[in-house]
Amino acid sequence: MTVVAGPVPVDSDLYIEREFDKKVWGSLTRGESVVLLGPRQHGKTSSLLRLRLRLKEAGFTVALIDLQKLPASYTFRILLEWVANEVASEVGVTSFVKPQGLDAESLHKWFGCVIPDGHSRIAFLIDEASGISDESIRNAFYAQIRAFNAAAKSSPG
Structure with missing residues (x-):
């Protein structure tokens, strides 16, 4: 499967975890606020979708807005x-x-x-x-x- 627009589906093997994914996870689980800035089409939404799933699995109540x-x-x-x-x-x-x-x-x-x-x-x-x-x-x-x-x-x- 090739993704040409929009977020990479959560169940896709095409997503490559980046350093910012690890940093965001660490900051959030310590109770810190995080602002993730970047140009369009650089994986922010794809990262947020995975983060939502990971937080839910860790017992958080999560709302993605x-x-x-x-x-x-x-x-x-x-x-x-x-x-x-x-x-x-x-x-x-x-x-x-x-x-x-x-x-x-x-x-x-x-x-x-x-x-x-x-x-x-x-x-x-x-x-x-x-x-x-x-x-x-x-x-x-x-x-x-x-x-x-x-x-x-x-x-x-």
Whole structure:
């Protein structure tokens, strides 16, 4: 089988593990955040698909969010709701109560609604991070991602 476009399928022998695969795995299993940057068509998505599988096998709850699928028009609140729906789908949550008012502007509140109770080892993998085209929304989103990660690290469980 030859792959000419898109990610190399997870079950394919064509994928060659690279040094960054090992480094990303090591960083994530130590609880660190990782940003993987590179030009198009250089294996980032293929790596993320394998990483998702490996993390699940290691007992993590994993959500892979592809921001390339983000609706064309959105506000910050719509982005957060869309991400929450993607996470819910990935982790098997079929329904949840949506945050209201100011809570609807908090990624932490949205994640709290869709992360199943009792899951302390959680990995959020974001593909096509530049899919958020509006700079102010992108900056606010990634600021909340960093804050969520810092809060998760500082509070056991």
